[in-house]
Amino acid sequence: MQVSEAMTRDVRVANVEQTIEQAAQLMAGLDAGALPVSDDSRLVGMITDRDIAIRAVARGKGPETRVRDVMTDDVKYCFVDQEIEEVTRNMGDVQVRRLPVVDRDKQLVGILSLGDVAVTTGDGVAGEALMGISRPGGAHSQTG
Template sequence: MHQGAQCIGENDSLRTAAQMMRDLSVGALPICGDDDRLKGIITDRDIVIKCCAEGKDLDSTTASELARGLVWVEADHSVEEALEKMEQHRIKRLPVIHNRRIVGMITEADLAKELPDSKLAEFVHRIYARA
């Protein structure tokens, strides 16, 4: 898990999201509301496909307009439970929550570093097999 995931505010623009992704060298950001609660996640691909390719304005379109999937894992859950959620929802990034606040993000890169090759291969097959 990458600890200390930074959120994009639900009312922030997609330009701000893209700049944050660039500055943080990440491909996804959790979207948090004014209540500091997770509202969804946005990826660099979402910005390109759902905003740029559709001719929408990066400065007036907000992160919440592209928010998708509210799937997460509790910080005290096992790696197996996190993998199961990622496989079930066919997602490559999973926010980690503790005391109702985001504390990190699990990514494919994290899995590649931590999982045995056989388990990683199984995960990759399940995520991409139906793509």
């Protein structure tokens, strides 16, 4: 099964110049914990509710802090025509629960979450990825 069969296509995007308050309001309205971040039309990062809590609030930064100041700028992504099994294995390896999905021209076309994978495949692949993601430590840390 390819990513295109499981991903969420209607993706809202935060802008690097928005405040974290605006990003959090967008997340709340979407009932989502993460947003891709763009600068003009280029994907430059991801911002999560955890980024806001750990990199902003825990460090005393206020709601006017810009998204660019707390986002994760090491963008991990997958391609729309990749196989789900390969992508979920990669998600476990790099310890992320969701990935922006791009086409071969690297234009954002969706987002893939472990929830999308679990609902669509029902074959335990999401659980295996979650075991990898849940390992303590690893390269992906909000405190860095």
